[in-house]
Amino acid sequence: MIRFIEDRQEKMKISREVLEALTQWFEVEESREQYIRESADQPFWAAFENDVPAGFLCLKQTGDATVELAVMGVKKEFHRNGYGRRLFAAAKDYAVQKGNSFMQVKTVRSGMYEDYDITNEFYRSVGFRELEVLADYWDEANPCQIYVMNLKSAIGTIETRHSYRGRFSEKAVPREDLEAIARCGIDAPSGCNKQTTDLIVVDDKETLDKIKGLIDPPVAQTAPAMIVVLSRRINAYRDRCFATQDYSAAIENMLLAIVELGYQSCWYEGHITDDDRICDKIAAVLGVPDDYDVVCILPVGKAEDDFHAPSKKPFAERVRFNHFEGR
Numbered sequence: 124m125i126r127f128i129e130d131r132q133e134k135m136k137i138s139r140e141v142l143e144a145l146t147q148w149f150e151v152e153e154s155r156e157q158y159i160r161e162s163a164d165q166p167f168w169a170a171f172e173n174d175v176p177a178g179f180l181c182l183k184q185t186g187d188a189t190v191e192l193a194v195m196g197v198k199k200e201f202h203r204n205g206y207g208r209r210l211f212a213a214a215k216d217y218a219v220q221k222g223n224s225f226m227q228v229k230t231v232r233s234g235m236y237e238d239y240d241i242t243n244e245f246y247r248s249v250g251f252r253e254l255e256v257l258a259d260y261w262d263e264a265n266p267c268q269i270y271v272m273n274l275k276s277a278i279g280t281i282e283t284r285h286s287y288r289g290r291f292s293e294k295a296v297p298r299e300d301l302e303a304i305a306r307c308g309i310d311a312p313s314g315c316n317k318q319t320t321d322l323i324v325v326d327d328k329e330t331l332d333k334i335k336g337l338i339d340p341p342v343a344q345t346a347p348a349m350i351v352v353l354s355r356r357i358n359a360y361r362d363r364c365f366a367t368q369d370y371s372a373a374i375e376n377m378l379l380a381i382v383e384l385g386y387q388s389c390w391y392e393g394h395i396t397d398d399d400r401i402c403d404k405i406a407a408v409l410g411v412p413d414d415y416d417v418v419c420i421l422p423v424g425k426a427e428d429d430f431h432a433p434s435k436k437p438f439a440e441r442v443r444f445n446h447f448e449g450r
Protein backbone atom coordinates (compact mmCIF):
# COMPACT_ATOMS: atom_id res chain seq x y z
CA MET A 124 0.00 0.00 0.00
CA ILE A 125 1.29 3.45 -0.95
CA ARG A 126 0.40 6.43 1.26
CA PHE A 127 1.03 10.15 0.84
CA ILE A 128 2.48 11.25 4.20
CA GLU A 129 1.92 14.78 5.46
CA ASP A 130 3.10 14.66 9.07
CA ARG A 131 6.73 15.94 9.32
CA GLN A 132 7.66 13.68 12.24
CA GLU A 133 6.26 10.60 10.50
CA LYS A 134 8.19 11.48 7.34
CA MET A 135 11.46 11.76 9.25
CA LYS A 136 10.79 8.54 11.18
CA ILE A 137 10.12 6.58 7.98
CA SER A 138 13.03 8.08 6.03
CA ARG A 139 15.38 7.34 8.95
CA GLU A 140 14.17 3.75 9.27
CA VAL A 141 14.57 3.08 5.54
CA LEU A 142 17.84 4.94 4.91
CA GLU A 143 19.54 3.42 7.96
CA ALA A 144 18.67 0.01 6.52
CA LEU A 145 20.30 0.95 3.20
CA THR A 146 23.81 1.97 4.14
CA GLN A 147 25.28 0.51 0.91
CA TRP A 148 23.59 3.45 -0.86
CA PHE A 149 23.42 5.97 1.97
CA GLU A 150 26.77 5.36 3.63
CA VAL A 151 27.80 8.89 4.63
CA GLU A 152 26.04 9.77 7.86
CA GLU A 153 26.10 13.51 7.24
CA SER A 154 24.33 13.30 3.87
CA ARG A 155 21.93 10.65 5.21
CA GLU A 156 20.93 13.02 8.02
CA GLN A 157 20.47 15.80 5.46
CA TYR A 158 18.13 13.61 3.37
CA ILE A 159 16.14 12.81 6.51
CA ARG A 160 15.89 16.48 7.57
CA GLU A 161 14.91 17.68 4.10
CA SER A 162 12.32 14.92 3.66
CA ALA A 163 10.15 16.56 6.36
CA ASP A 164 9.25 19.45 4.02
CA GLN A 165 8.96 17.53 0.77
CA PRO A 166 6.05 15.73 -0.91
CA PHE A 167 6.53 12.25 0.53
CA TRP A 168 5.14 8.80 -0.28
CA ALA A 169 5.70 5.67 1.78
CA ALA A 170 5.10 2.03 0.86
CA PHE A 171 3.83 -0.22 3.63
CA GLU A 172 3.61 -3.96 4.00
CA ASN A 173 1.40 -4.92 6.95
CA ASP A 174 1.92 -1.45 8.42
CA VAL A 175 5.72 -1.82 8.21
CA PRO A 176 7.42 0.85 6.06
CA ALA A 177 9.02 -0.91 3.09
CA GLY A 178 10.27 2.22 1.35
CA PHE A 179 9.68 5.88 0.61
CA LEU A 180 10.19 8.55 -2.03
CA CYS A 181 10.44 12.37 -1.82
CA LEU A 182 10.20 15.04 -4.46
CA LYS A 183 11.85 18.45 -4.48
CA GLN A 184 10.63 21.38 -6.60
CA THR A 185 13.73 22.74 -8.37
CA GLY A 186 12.14 25.25 -10.78
CA ASP A 187 8.71 26.52 -11.80
CA ALA A 188 8.00 23.41 -13.90
CA THR A 189 10.84 21.10 -12.86
CA VAL A 190 10.96 18.64 -10.05
CA GLU A 191 13.67 16.33 -8.72
CA LEU A 192 13.26 12.84 -7.35
CA ALA A 193 15.19 13.95 -4.25
CA VAL A 194 15.58 10.56 -2.61
CA MET A 195 14.03 7.14 -2.71
CA GLY A 196 14.79 3.88 -0.97
CA VAL A 197 13.19 0.47 -0.61
CA LYS A 198 14.51 -1.88 2.10
CA LYS A 199 16.43 -4.79 0.54
CA GLU A 200 14.03 -7.46 1.84
CA PHE A 201 11.22 -5.71 -0.07
CA HIS A 202 13.09 -5.39 -3.38
CA ARG A 203 11.48 -6.96 -6.46
CA ASN A 204 7.96 -6.54 -5.02
CA GLY A 205 7.01 -3.57 -7.21
CA TYR A 206 7.17 -1.03 -4.36
CA GLY A 207 9.71 1.16 -6.16
CA ARG A 208 7.56 1.30 -9.28
CA ARG A 209 4.40 2.09 -7.33
CA LEU A 210 6.12 4.80 -5.29
CA PHE A 211 7.45 6.27 -8.49
CA ALA A 212 4.06 6.10 -10.25
CA ALA A 213 2.41 7.98 -7.35
CA ALA A 214 5.13 10.66 -7.39
CA LYS A 215 4.99 11.03 -11.17
CA ASP A 216 1.20 11.45 -11.09
CA TYR A 217 1.60 14.13 -8.45
CA ALA A 218 4.36 15.94 -10.40
CA VAL A 219 2.22 15.98 -13.56
CA GLN A 220 -0.86 17.05 -11.63
CA LYS A 221 1.13 20.02 -10.27
CA GLY A 222 1.89 21.13 -13.84
CA ASN A 223 5.57 20.11 -13.98
CA SER A 224 7.24 19.45 -17.34
CA PHE A 225 10.44 17.64 -16.35
CA MET A 226 11.70 15.39 -13.59
CA GLN A 227 15.36 14.76 -12.87
CA VAL A 228 17.16 12.31 -10.62
CA LYS A 229 20.84 12.00 -9.70
CA THR A 230 22.69 8.79 -8.92
CA VAL A 231 26.17 7.30 -9.17
CA ARG A 232 26.89 6.44 -12.80
CA SER A 233 26.57 2.81 -14.00
CA GLY A 234 29.72 0.71 -14.04
CA MET A 235 31.06 1.90 -10.66
CA TYR A 236 29.28 -0.30 -8.08
CA GLU A 237 26.91 -3.22 -8.46
CA ASP A 238 24.31 -1.74 -6.09
CA TYR A 239 24.18 1.50 -8.05
CA ASP A 240 23.96 -0.43 -11.34
CA ILE A 241 20.62 -1.77 -10.05
CA THR A 242 19.55 1.81 -9.25
CA ASN A 243 20.48 2.99 -12.75
CA GLU A 244 18.60 0.08 -14.29
CA PHE A 245 15.51 0.95 -12.22
CA TYR A 246 15.53 4.61 -13.29
CA ARG A 247 15.92 3.69 -16.95
CA SER A 248 13.13 1.11 -16.68
CA VAL A 249 10.62 3.69 -15.41
CA GLY A 250 11.42 6.01 -18.31
CA PHE A 251 14.34 8.25 -17.27
CA ARG A 252 16.92 9.12 -19.96
CA GLU A 253 20.60 9.96 -19.44
CA LEU A 254 21.13 13.72 -19.47
CA GLU A 255 24.76 14.17 -18.38
CA VAL A 256 27.49 12.80 -16.11
CA LEU A 257 29.12 15.33 -13.80
CA ALA A 258 32.46 13.79 -12.80
CA ASP A 259 33.18 16.07 -9.84
CA TYR A 260 29.67 16.89 -8.57
CA TRP A 261 30.19 14.52 -5.59
CA ASP A 262 33.75 13.14 -5.83
CA GLU A 263 35.98 11.17 -8.21
CA ALA A 264 34.85 7.78 -6.91
CA ASN A 265 31.17 8.72 -7.35
CA PRO A 266 30.55 10.35 -10.75
CA CYS A 267 27.08 11.86 -10.77
CA GLN A 268 24.71 10.62 -13.47
CA ILE A 269 21.82 12.99 -14.06
CA TYR A 270 18.73 11.42 -15.54
CA VAL A 271 15.81 13.41 -16.92
CA MET A 272 12.24 12.60 -17.87
CA ASN A 273 9.85 14.60 -20.00
CA LEU A 274 6.59 14.52 -18.05
CA LYS A 275 4.68 15.90 -21.00
CA SER A 276 5.33 13.27 -23.63
CA ALA A 277 2.18 11.75 -25.13
CA ILE A 278 2.97 8.32 -23.70
CA GLY A 279 3.77 9.77 -20.27
CA THR A 280 0.50 11.70 -20.24
CA ILE A 281 -1.49 8.63 -21.28
CA GLU A 282 0.12 6.69 -18.44
CA THR A 283 -0.80 9.32 -15.86
CA ARG A 284 -4.38 10.05 -16.96
CA HIS A 285 -7.06 8.59 -14.71
CA SER A 286 -10.68 9.57 -14.20
CA TYR A 287 -10.83 12.11 -11.38
CA ARG A 288 -14.05 12.38 -9.37
CA GLY A 289 -12.76 14.26 -6.32
CA ARG A 290 -13.01 17.90 -5.26
CA PHE A 291 -11.53 20.68 -7.41
CA SER A 292 -9.73 23.80 -6.23
CA GLU A 293 -11.77 27.00 -6.64
CA LYS A 294 -9.00 28.57 -8.72
CA ALA A 295 -10.23 29.69 -12.15
CA VAL A 296 -8.75 27.92 -15.18
CA PRO A 297 -7.14 30.57 -17.43
CA ARG A 298 -8.87 31.09 -20.79
CA GLU A 299 -5.63 30.26 -22.64
CA ASP A 300 -5.58 26.80 -21.02
CA LEU A 301 -9.26 26.21 -21.82
CA GLU A 302 -8.61 27.28 -25.41
CA ALA A 303 -5.60 24.96 -25.67
CA ILE A 304 -7.71 22.04 -24.38
CA ALA A 305 -10.59 22.83 -26.75
CA ARG A 306 -8.17 23.13 -29.67
CA CYS A 307 -6.86 19.63 -28.93
CA GLY A 308 -10.49 18.45 -29.03
CA ILE A 309 -11.27 19.86 -32.43
CA ASP A 310 -7.86 18.74 -33.77
CA ALA A 311 -8.91 15.10 -33.32
CA PRO A 312 -9.45 12.89 -36.38
CA SER A 313 -13.03 12.49 -37.65
CA GLY A 314 -14.56 10.10 -40.17
CA CYS A 315 -14.21 11.62 -43.68
CA ASN A 316 -13.15 14.79 -41.85
CA LYS A 317 -16.83 15.62 -41.23
CA GLN A 318 -15.90 17.31 -37.91
CA THR A 319 -19.18 16.39 -36.28
CA THR A 320 -18.06 17.46 -32.77
CA ASP A 321 -18.55 20.98 -31.38
CA LEU A 322 -17.73 22.26 -27.92
CA ILE A 323 -19.10 24.78 -25.47
CA VAL A 324 -16.55 25.84 -22.87
CA VAL A 325 -18.28 27.04 -19.73
CA ASP A 326 -16.31 29.15 -17.27
CA ASP A 327 -19.01 31.66 -16.32
CA LYS A 328 -19.99 30.94 -12.71
CA GLU A 329 -23.69 31.61 -13.15
CA THR A 330 -23.97 29.25 -16.14
CA LEU A 331 -21.81 26.65 -14.42
CA ASP A 332 -24.03 26.75 -11.34
CA LYS A 333 -27.13 26.26 -13.51
CA ILE A 334 -25.56 23.17 -15.13
CA LYS A 335 -24.34 21.78 -11.80
CA GLY A 336 -27.85 22.22 -10.40
CA LEU A 337 -29.18 19.86 -13.11
CA ILE A 338 -26.78 17.02 -12.33
CA ASP A 339 -28.50 14.54 -10.04
CA PRO A 340 -26.92 12.61 -8.36
CA PRO A 341 -24.41 15.46 -8.22
CA VAL A 342 -20.95 15.16 -9.79
CA ALA A 343 -18.32 17.77 -10.70
CA GLN A 344 -19.94 20.24 -8.32
CA THR A 345 -16.68 22.05 -7.48
CA ALA A 346 -15.30 22.27 -11.04
CA PRO A 347 -14.31 25.85 -11.95
CA ALA A 348 -14.85 25.10 -15.67
CA MET A 349 -16.53 22.53 -17.83
CA ILE A 350 -16.40 21.52 -21.47
CA VAL A 351 -19.74 20.46 -22.88
CA VAL A 352 -19.34 18.18 -25.89
CA LEU A 353 -21.89 18.44 -28.72
CA SER A 354 -22.31 15.97 -31.54
CA ARG A 355 -24.18 16.10 -34.85
CA ARG A 356 -25.31 12.89 -36.52
CA ILE A 357 -24.01 13.72 -39.99
CA ASN A 358 -23.26 10.77 -42.27
CA ALA A 359 -19.63 10.46 -43.31
CA TYR A 360 -20.57 8.57 -46.50
CA ARG A 361 -23.65 6.61 -47.67
CA ASP A 362 -25.45 5.70 -44.42
CA ARG A 363 -22.26 5.51 -42.33
CA CYS A 364 -22.26 7.92 -39.41
CA PHE A 365 -19.07 8.15 -37.34
CA ALA A 366 -20.27 10.85 -34.98
CA THR A 367 -19.72 8.64 -31.89
CA GLN A 368 -16.17 7.78 -32.94
CA ASP A 369 -15.54 11.46 -33.77
CA TYR A 370 -16.56 12.81 -30.38
CA SER A 371 -14.78 9.94 -28.57
CA ALA A 372 -11.51 10.90 -30.27
CA ALA A 373 -12.11 14.56 -29.41
CA ILE A 374 -12.85 13.72 -25.75
CA GLU A 375 -9.72 11.58 -25.34
CA ASN A 376 -7.57 14.32 -26.90
CA MET A 377 -9.03 16.81 -24.43
CA LEU A 378 -8.59 14.49 -21.43
CA LEU A 379 -4.90 14.16 -22.32
CA ALA A 380 -4.48 17.91 -22.81
CA ILE A 381 -6.21 18.52 -19.46
CA VAL A 382 -3.76 16.21 -17.66
CA GLU A 383 -0.76 17.60 -19.51
CA LEU A 384 -1.68 21.13 -18.38
CA GLY A 385 -1.84 19.95 -14.76
CA TYR A 386 -5.65 19.68 -14.42
CA GLN A 387 -7.93 16.71 -13.92
CA SER A 388 -11.22 15.56 -15.41
CA CYS A 389 -13.57 12.65 -15.99
CA TRP A 390 -15.52 11.55 -19.06
CA TYR A 391 -19.12 11.99 -17.81
CA GLU A 392 -21.32 10.53 -20.50
CA GLY A 393 -23.34 7.66 -18.98
CA HIS A 394 -24.43 9.89 -16.13
CA ILE A 395 -25.86 12.67 -18.28
CA THR A 396 -27.28 10.67 -21.22
CA ASP A 397 -29.24 8.18 -19.09
CA ASP A 398 -33.07 7.94 -19.02
CA ASP A 399 -33.40 11.19 -17.07
CA ARG A 400 -31.67 13.00 -19.99
CA ILE A 401 -29.70 15.57 -17.99
CA CYS A 402 -27.96 16.23 -21.33
CA ASP A 403 -31.15 17.74 -22.82
CA LYS A 404 -31.59 20.01 -19.80
CA ILE A 405 -27.98 21.18 -20.18
CA ALA A 406 -28.63 21.79 -23.90
CA ALA A 407 -31.62 23.98 -23.01
CA VAL A 408 -29.55 26.09 -20.57
CA LEU A 409 -26.86 26.59 -23.22
CA GLY A 410 -29.25 27.31 -26.11
CA VAL A 411 -28.01 24.34 -28.14
CA PRO A 412 -29.97 23.91 -31.45
CA ASP A 413 -32.05 20.75 -31.93
CA ASP A 414 -29.74 19.14 -34.49
CA TYR A 415 -26.93 18.87 -31.90
CA ASP A 416 -26.84 16.37 -29.03
CA VAL A 417 -25.09 17.10 -25.74
CA VAL A 418 -23.14 13.84 -25.29
CA CYS A 419 -20.65 14.44 -22.52
CA ILE A 420 -19.37 16.93 -19.96
CA LEU A 421 -15.73 17.25 -18.94
CA PRO A 422 -15.06 19.16 -15.71
CA VAL A 423 -11.71 20.98 -15.72
CA GLY A 424 -9.82 22.07 -12.63
CA LYS A 425 -6.94 21.44 -10.25
CA ALA A 426 -7.45 18.36 -8.10
CA GLU A 427 -7.75 18.87 -4.36
CA ASP A 428 -8.02 15.20 -3.44
CA ASP A 429 -5.72 12.25 -4.01
CA PHE A 430 -6.69 9.77 -6.66
CA HIS A 431 -5.58 6.36 -7.74
CA ALA A 432 -5.25 4.47 -10.97
CA PRO A 433 -8.06 1.90 -11.25
CA SER A 434 -6.89 -1.64 -11.74
CA LYS A 435 -6.76 -2.75 -15.36
CA LYS A 436 -6.53 -6.27 -16.73
CA PRO A 437 -3.00 -7.48 -17.42
CA PHE A 438 -1.48 -6.52 -20.79
CA ALA A 439 -1.27 -10.13 -21.98
CA GLU A 440 -4.98 -10.66 -21.35
CA ARG A 441 -5.93 -7.93 -23.81
CA VAL A 442 -3.08 -7.63 -26.29
CA ARG A 443 -1.94 -10.40 -28.61
CA PHE A 444 0.63 -10.50 -31.35
CA ASN A 445 -0.15 -11.98 -34.74
CA HIS A 446 -2.98 -14.35 -33.70
CA PHE A 447 -5.79 -14.39 -31.09
CA GLU A 448 -4.39 -17.52 -29.43
CA GLY A 449 -0.89 -16.02 -29.38
CA ARG A 450 1.96 -17.63 -31.32
Ligand SMILES: Cc1cc2nc3c(=O)[nH]c(=O)nc-3n(C[C@H](O)[C@H](O)[C@H](O)COP(=O)(O)O)c2cc1C
Pocket residue numbers: 284285286287288389390391392393394395432433
Ligand atom coordinates in the same frame (compact mmCIF):
# COMPACT_ATOMS: atom_id res chain seq x y z
C1 LIG B 1 -18.22 6.32 -22.94
C2 LIG B 1 -17.82 6.56 -21.52
C3 LIG B 1 -18.75 6.99 -20.60
C4 LIG B 1 -18.39 7.27 -19.28
N1 LIG B 1 -19.34 7.77 -18.42
C5 LIG B 1 -19.00 7.97 -17.13
C6 LIG B 1 -19.96 8.50 -16.22
O1 LIG B 1 -21.11 8.77 -16.57
N2 LIG B 1 -19.61 8.67 -14.94
C7 LIG B 1 -18.34 8.39 -14.49
O2 LIG B 1 -18.06 8.56 -13.30
N3 LIG B 1 -17.36 7.92 -15.34
C8 LIG B 1 -17.69 7.71 -16.64
N4 LIG B 1 -16.71 7.27 -17.52
C9 LIG B 1 -15.35 7.04 -17.04
C10 LIG B 1 -15.06 5.54 -16.84
O3 LIG B 1 -15.77 5.07 -15.70
C11 LIG B 1 -13.53 5.34 -16.66
O4 LIG B 1 -12.90 5.74 -17.84
C12 LIG B 1 -13.19 3.89 -16.36
O5 LIG B 1 -13.70 3.50 -15.10
C13 LIG B 1 -11.69 3.64 -16.37
O6 LIG B 1 -11.02 4.47 -15.48
P1 LIG B 1 -9.89 5.50 -15.97
O7 LIG B 1 -10.58 6.53 -16.83
O8 LIG B 1 -9.34 6.08 -14.69
O9 LIG B 1 -8.86 4.72 -16.75
C14 LIG B 1 -17.06 7.04 -18.85
C15 LIG B 1 -16.11 6.62 -19.79
C16 LIG B 1 -16.47 6.39 -21.12
C17 LIG B 1 -15.40 5.99 -22.10
